[in-house]
Amino acid sequence: MVEELALADDAVAACVDAPAWALPEDELIAALDAAHRLEQRLAAVTLTLIRELDGRGTPRAQGASSTAVWLRERLRLTAPAARRLIDLATALDTGNPGIRQALADGHITLDQARVITDTATTVQTTAGTQAADKAIGVLVGWAAQFDPTHLRKLGTRILDHVAPDIADTAAQAALDAEARRATRDRHLTLSEQTDGRLRLTGTLDAETAGLLRAAIDPLTAPSGPDDSRSPGQRRHDALAEVCRLTLRTGELPDSGGDSAQIVITTHYDELARQLSAGALDTGLQLTPNTVRRLACDANILPAVLGSTGQPLDVGRQRRLITGPLRRALVLRDRGCAFPGCDRPPRWCDAHHIHHWADGGTTSLDNAVLLCGHHHRHLHHSDWTVHLGADGHPEFTPPTWLDPEQLPRRNHYHRRT
Incomplete structure (x- = not known):
């Protein structure tokens, strides 16, 4: 298979440089x-490979917390896109060979395959395997005419064509299946922009959408006749106010041993002179005015920094890495330090590189931030961790994974 794919890669590479302008219309x-048909056929091959790797447990054996995380790192996908591929690969492998064949033949697209799979699953639940097979045939035929959105709408009444005697009674089952898909597909993605802003994308299920609207709608009204904010800006400000109100309740669960909080790093002398910008523990930059405004409603948590910005003095040593020492660790690692992991600091444990029970000290140069999965993985695998020359964590893989054992770093949390 690798040789055949290499030949196909060469053929496609030759087409990339071909003069398209010279072709008649x-x-x-x-x-x-x-080219589009070839893309769908390659998608069918990709799904087969993903299903096999997932079934063998290869991603977890290589240290990933899930197949989706492994695919994101390996193929540079978003996590939701990786999960959708895994779900479709599983569905096509466990009972929908007709859909897989249509995709492999280039007769349907990847998005159409998802729609047909979801619809066929609903039909099988309500009308049995024979009706589901008929539904697949009908929908594959319709796919030549309709895009995925229209195809999904048509699929809601597919039983009228393949099992008309139970179509009406199955309508409720279809609605229930749609609700399950909404639950499965719910997600929220936070994407950092290069200028320090954050882009929110995602899909909320109906209940959560109702909760969000109930929370922000009362805060989105114009503040007066001179309010020039757009509706989108008012919703943004309403969400910020909801977050502030939530933090003030004091009822959020602890985060790594500390109560819920935001941590800003700045220079005190320059802050007093209204000159200093600041950085959140997530790495986002704040203007001097924003830092001073937040400092009016916050406790000052000092951290002494060296010339390279490394935290040097954050409190007395103790066994548990909490309080000032944990804040310094967050400032350094900014999330799970294991290569390829994007878990934020609030989801992480502080791990002693040289274990406390073996004489290790509780200090910044003997600590690393790890999410729960990679904390357990490091304790029960042949991976090792140490701090590099610049004071940042480096992980050495076992020889079976990398015979040269080249140290690896996490690049998801680096801001420079």
Whole structure:
């Protein structure tokens, strides 16, 4: 398979540099159709490989917390995109060979395959395998005419075509299946922008959407006749106010031994002179005015920094890495330090590199931030961790994974 894919890769590479401008219009359209069909066929191969790797447990054996996380790191995908591929690969492997074949033949797209799979699953639950097979045939035929959105709408009444005697009674089952899909597909993604802002994307289920609207709608009204904010800006400010109100309740669960909080690093002398910018523990930069405004409603938590910005003095030593020492660890690692992991600091434990029970000290140069999965993995595998010359964690993989045992770092949390 690897040799065949290499040949296909060479053929595609040759097409990349081919002069498309020289093709007559009919050949240009034919080439577009062929390229699109090839993309779907390759998608079918990709799904087969993903399913096999997932079934063997390869991602977890290599230290990933899940197959989705491993795919994100390996293929540079978003986590939701990786999960959708795994779900579809599993569905096509466990009972939908007709859909897989249609994808492999280039007759349907990857998104159409997801729609047909979801619909076929609903039909099988309500009308049995024979009706589901008929539904797949009908939907694959319709896929030549309709995009995924229209195909999903048509699929809500597919039983009218394949099992009309139970179509009406199955309508409720279809609604229930849609609710389950909404629960499965719910997600929220926080993407940092290069200028320090944060982009929110995601899909909320109906209940959560109702909760969000109930929370922010009362705060989105214009503050007066001179309020020039757009509706989107008012919703943004309402969400910020909801977060402030929530933090003030004091009822949020602890985060790594500390109560819920935001931590800002700045220089005290320059802050007093209204000159100093600041950085959140997530790495986002704040203007001097924002830092001073937040400092009016916060406790000052001092941290002494060296010339390279490394925290040097954050409190007395003790067995548990909490309080000032944990804040310094968060400032350094900014999340789980294991290569490829994107878990934020609030989800992480502080791990002694040289264990406390074996004489290790509770200090910044003997600590590393790890999420629960990678904390357990490090204790029960042949991975090792140490601090590099610049004071940041480096992880050495076992020889079976990398015979050269080249140290690896986590690049998801680096801001420079």
